[in-house]
Amino acid sequence: MSPHPKRGRRLWPAVTALLMVAACSDDHTHFYTLLKPDTAAPAVAGEAAFVIDVQPVHVPAQVDQPELVVRQGSGELALVETRQWIAPLKDEVRGALSAALSQRLHTQDVAGVAAPAGLPVYQVMLDVQRFDGWLGHSVDIGAVWTVRASGGGIAPGAANSWTCASRTNTKVGGGYEPLVIGAQQAMAQIADRIATLIVATRQNADPAGIRCPSAS
Template sequence: MLLSACGASAPTRYHTLLDTPSGAQASISAKFFIDVLPVSIPAQVDRPQLVVRDGGGVLPLEQERWIAPLADEARAALSADLSRELGATDIAGQPRPVGARVLTIRVDLRRFESV
């Protein structure tokens, strides 16, 4: 007698915090410049999988993953939203334009939940 089993695992789904892909580059015509620094994330959610609360603890969802590290996703989403809403250009990682106003933004996420 021969027994065999074939199991299919659930497909992995990827998530992002960005509304749309951002290809914005620094522009001389920007009203002002922002420098969004790397975002710090709580250790319990700083992982590739989405994490949900399970009673008193947390549970990583293996098949639900971030498309990029969560800290990178948070920084990119914040940069894109601020650039769009304020008419600013994020110059993170680039030389500061001479004589330009640059607002430096630092974010420390202490709690991350969605509803």
């Protein structure tokens, strides 16, 4: 017996609707942040002995896109239109660094506002020179950073400025979410090294003897 023609005509609109829903689902844009959940809330400085001033961050132009940029196959870069940062990547990097340092050092970032009178200020400058994400493999971030101390009785001079380089390589699982988590962890590692140096300057009476922290 042949199918009823009217029944076939009734089924096609439903099938078409399902296909359209599936297509829309595939095109849905997902948004990500470099800010780790445990650093999302700003630290309360309270009686902080010093403050930080995290400057605008530089990132490579090829990855400073709204979309995630990943490496595939033989190393070619691919821009993923349905996976985007919630803010420009350079702002994401700066925000993650500021939040992590504020939390680890129990202080606050005074970038853009006047620092409290009498408190030392540690200015932090970060130049990200490599920001590579390989799906299902790793996140590789390389950066040069400078910490400069001033105010609060600190005498100006080259001895109060330190420039260091950090390189992280974080293994990740398959998918975009593990890739972003890997990038969060990599940024946290760089923040840890910057925080380690700042703590060392607070504990060492001879700033000239302070060395860049090694990778842990």
